[in-house]
Amino acid sequence: MRVPPNKSARYTDALSFYQGFMGFTKIKNYCNRKNRPTDSHRCEPIELKQSCLICKSNQTIRRGISYRRTVRHLDAFGCRVYLKLPAIRLSCKAYIAAFVWHYEFVAPNKRYTKAFETTLPKQAIGATITHTARVTETPATTVARIVKTWKKKEASRVQQACQHKASHCQNLVLGLDDFAIRKGHTYNTGLHDLRNGTFLDIIPGRTILEL
Numbered sequence: 204m205r206v207p208p209n210k211s212a213r214y215t216d217a218l219s220f221y222q223g224f225m226g227f228t229k230i231k232n233y234c235n236r237k238n239r240p241t242d243s244h245r246c247e248p249i250e251l252k253q254s255c256l257i258c259k260s261n262q263t264i265r266r267g268i269s270y271r272r273t274v275r276h277l278d279a280f281g282c283r284v285y286l287k288l289p290a291i292r293l294s295c296k297a298y299i300a301a302f303v304w305h306y307e308f309v310a311p312n313k314r315y316t317k318a319f320e321t322t323l324p325k326q327a328i329g330a331t332i333t334h335t336a337r338v339t340e341t342p343a344t345t346v347a348r349i350v351k352t353w354k355k356k357e358a359s360r361v362q363q364a365c366q367h368k369a370s371h372c373q374n375l376v377l378g379l380d381d382f383a384i385r386k387g388h389t390y391n392t393g394l395h396d397l398r399n400g401t402f403l404d405i406i407p408g409r410t411i412l413e414l
């Protein structure tokens with residue numbers, strides 16, 4: 204991404220960058236701290252109303268804005284980017300249910316957009332949580348939480364891919380390897396696809412009966 208030479212150019216670029224982005228209009232850049240380049244953007248949804256989350260009816264009434272949430276988004280133009288999202292209260296005519304505007308790109312009560320969260324595990328590969336936290340200027344607890352969730356998902360995706368490959372393999376060669384969880388007490392057996400060089404599964408125990 205090109206870094207504009209001065210602040211006003213950066214401002215103009217950032218504005219055009221955010222036009223129509225995430226379904227927002229009227230984005231106003233209002234904060235620029237000197238030492239730590241930060242861009243905060245006040246955002247307003249393009250649509251005036253959102254359909255009811257419960258009954259999907261579009262017969263909803265806008266009840267005003269309670270407060271603005273600050274959500275961190277992807278860095279742009281050498282700046283940390285924060286979106287100030289209005290918590291717009293709405294109510295539905297059909298069921299008289301009240302709800303707050305739902306933003307697709309950020310989970311409720313989260314302080315980071317989904318796009319920002321997906322960049323963290325990539326940064327954390329081959330680095331420590333502490334290092335990633337420092338580089339991304341994100342709390343270590345946040346990095347740890349996001350990386351943990353990603354690992355879980357990624358591990359099961361990779362395992363499924365390996366198992367799929369093994370099940371379609373013509374001359375499958377299985378490798379069995381037992382390893383201790385607690386030496387002398389608990390053992391598990393690892394199952395490998397030796398032809399493809401992948402790990403397939405863990406079976407608790409190591410005796411014939413258990414396998």
Ligand SMILES: [Zn+2]
Pocket residue numbers: 255256257258259260295296297298299300
């Ligand atoms: Zn409704």
